[in-house]
Amino acid sequence: MSYKTFNQADFNPFSQPMFFGETVNVARYDQQKYSIFERLIEKQLSFFWRPEEVDLSGDRKDFIALPEHEQHIFLSNLKYQTLLDSVQGRSPNVALLPIVSLPELETWIETWAFSETIHSRSYTHIMRNVLTEPGKVFDDIVANPAIVARATSVTRYYDELIAQTQRYQTASDEWCSGPEGKKALRELKRALYLTMVSVNVLEAIRFYVSFACSFAFAERSKMEGNAKIIRFIARDEALHLTGTQHMLNLMAKGQDDPEMGEIAAEEQGTLVQIFKEAAEQEREWAKYLFKDGSMIGLNADILGQYVEHITDQRLAALGQQPLFGAPKNPLPWMDAWLQSDSVQVAPQETEITTYLVGAIHSDVDADALGDFEL
Amino acid sequence: MSQQRSDNRSTRKVTLFPQRDKTVLQQLEDQGFQIPYQCREGYCGACRMTLISGRIEEVGDPIAFCGANDILACSCKVVVDATVEFWD
Numbered sequence: 328m329s330y331k332t333f334n335q336a337d338f339n340p341f342s343q344p345m346f347f348g349e350t351v352n353v354a355r356y357d358q359q360k361y362s363i364f365e366r367l368i369e370k371q372l373s374f375f376w377r378p379e380e381v382d383l384s385g386d387r388k389d390f391i392a393l394p395e396h397e398q399h400i401f402l403s404n405l406k407y408q409t410l411l412d413s414v415q416g417r418s419p420n421v422a423l424l425p426i427v428s429l430p431e432l433e434t435w436i437e438t439w440a441f442s443e444t445i446h447s448r449s450y451t452h453i454m455r456n457v458l459t460e461p462g463k464v465f466d467d468i469v470a471n472p473a474i475v476a477r478a479t480s481v482t483r484y485y486d487e488l489i490a491q492t493q494r495y496q497t498a499s500d501e502w503c504s505g506p507e508g509k510k511a512l513r514e515l516k517r518a519l520y521l522t523m524v525s526v527n528v529l530e531a532i533r534f535y536v537s538f539a540c541s542f543a544f545a546e547r548s549k550m551e552g553n554a555k556i557i558r559f560i561a562r563d564e565a566l567h568l569t570g571t572q573h574m575l576n577l578m579a580k581g582q583d584d585p586e587m588g589e590i591a592a593e594e595q596g597t598l599v600q601i602f603k604e605a606a607e608q609e610r611e612w613a614k615y616l617f618k619d620g621s622m623i624g625l626n627a628d629i630l631g632q633y634v635e636h637i638t639d640q641r642l643a644a645l646g647q648q649p650l651f652g653a654p655k656n657p658l659p660w661m662d663a664w665l666q667s668d669s670v671q672v673a674p675q676e677t678e679i680t681t682y683l684v685g686a687i688h689s690d691v692d693a694d695a696l697g698d699f700e701l
Numbered sequence: 702m703s704q705q706r707s708d709n710r711s712t713r714k715v716t717l718f719p720q721r722d723k724t725v726l727q728q729l730e731d732q733g734f735q736i737p738y739q740c741r742e743g744y745c746g747a748c749r750m751t752l753i754s755g756r757i758e759e760v761g762d763p764i765a766f767c768g769a770n771d772i773l774a775c776s777c778k779v780v781v782d783a784t785v786e787f788w789d
């Protein structure tokens with residue numbers, strides 16, 4: 328049952344399920360089965376930003392002055408973010424576009440993935456500004472065992488879904504409508520559901536852990552241009568995780584596709600397991616980040632607690648019980664950095680007094696301060 | 702008023718009264734509660750909490766996912782005395 332770029336079958340385009348119905352033909356948004364996706368598109372478009380607009384000239388000086396173990400934390404975190412957005416910039420398109428059946432959802436997927444390409448471009452912008460040889464850092468993403476291990480776990484479900492879709496879409500129509508084809512389709516739906524869960528984990532947990540590291544530097548007034556970019560990214564990611572939560576919920580309710588509802592019920596344990604494994608992997612990653620020493624305000628322990636906090640929060644959003652006793656956020660300053668109503672302003676600038684302190688300091692050449700520690 | 706739901710964290714139930722110019726989030730903040738939020742405009746879901754009783758109305762066309770008994774505190778106002786429950 329091969330993919331059709333413009334499906335010429337006669338069908339009601341508004342009665343299709345989200346996935347595995349007819350392939351989309353006319354890109355029309357006059358009526359929508361799920362207007363939520365149209366609203367997500369509008370919102371994402373209103374967020375449009377360009378990395379080049381963020382000034383990173385201060386970050387280079389900051390980076391050079393960082394102790395070696397903090398440079399390791401900063402760069403490893405940036406490599407991880409680069410990996411995650413490399414995946415997100417293409418995988419929703421490759422994995423989901425061949426199987427999507429609603430025009431508004433198709434366009435949401437494309438809009439979503441496009442915004443991820445902006446994130447990827449921003450990492451190049453950051454590295455070019457901060458490092459003399461950004462190439463080495465990029466090269467290490469495929470060579471460094473700690474990063475490669477992360478890549479395996481974030482792409483596993485995507486790749487499985489893509490492989491199964493390719494097999495299904497290259498089989499004959501006859502086979503697809505027979506008993507084996509029906510069974511294969513059910514397994515394909517299962518692969519889709521688990522992919523959605525793992526995407527939610529990627530964007531709603533793994534990314535937030537990396538945001539914590541980025542903001543921990545800015546909390547100490549270091550790498551603030553970087554933090555500014557990460558705030559734009561965080562605003563986009565909040566929207567993406569909302570999109571995925573909607574899809575997961577529509578699947579679980581079973582009204583969109585009853586078979587998907589059954590699968591969601593069958594895979595409830597797997598869902599929790601995926602969240603649990605991700606939390607463990609993120610805690611392991613925290614140990615790698617801080618292997619040569621921690622930084623003021625953040626260490627492997629605190630980051631591990633944040634992992635547990637954010638994991639339980641995301642589970643609750645999907646109507647699941649907490650895995651770690653729903654601990655409080657151990658990084659109270661995270662909320663201030665994540666706040667997107669003031670995304671153009673650094674949190675400390677919202678407080679007049681500290682803003683003035685910052686204004687005076689910014690006129691002083693960083694070199695003139697020498698070893699002076701604030 | 703609080704109910705133990707897990708080993709180290711409890712939830713809190715608070716009853717709010719209609720207030721024209723304040724969202725549920727603002728009302729709770731006025732009472733000194735620290736409610737997590739990210740966007741304050743209904744798209745991130747960080748302020749999601751449970752509505753136990755009463756009635757609220759949505760403001761500002763929120764798009765964050767919200768379960769059947771959930772509300773987005775940043776994007777609703779109390780219409781009829783409402784009891785909400787959230788992690789303390």
Ligand code: FES
Nearest residue numbers: 741743746748775
């Ligand atoms: S704070 Fe984002 S939805 Fe309420």
Ligand SMILES: [Fe+2]
Nearest residue numbers: 412415443446
């Ligand atoms: Fe991204």
Ligand SMILES: [Fe+2]
Nearest residue numbers: 415530564567
């Ligand atoms: Fe994303």
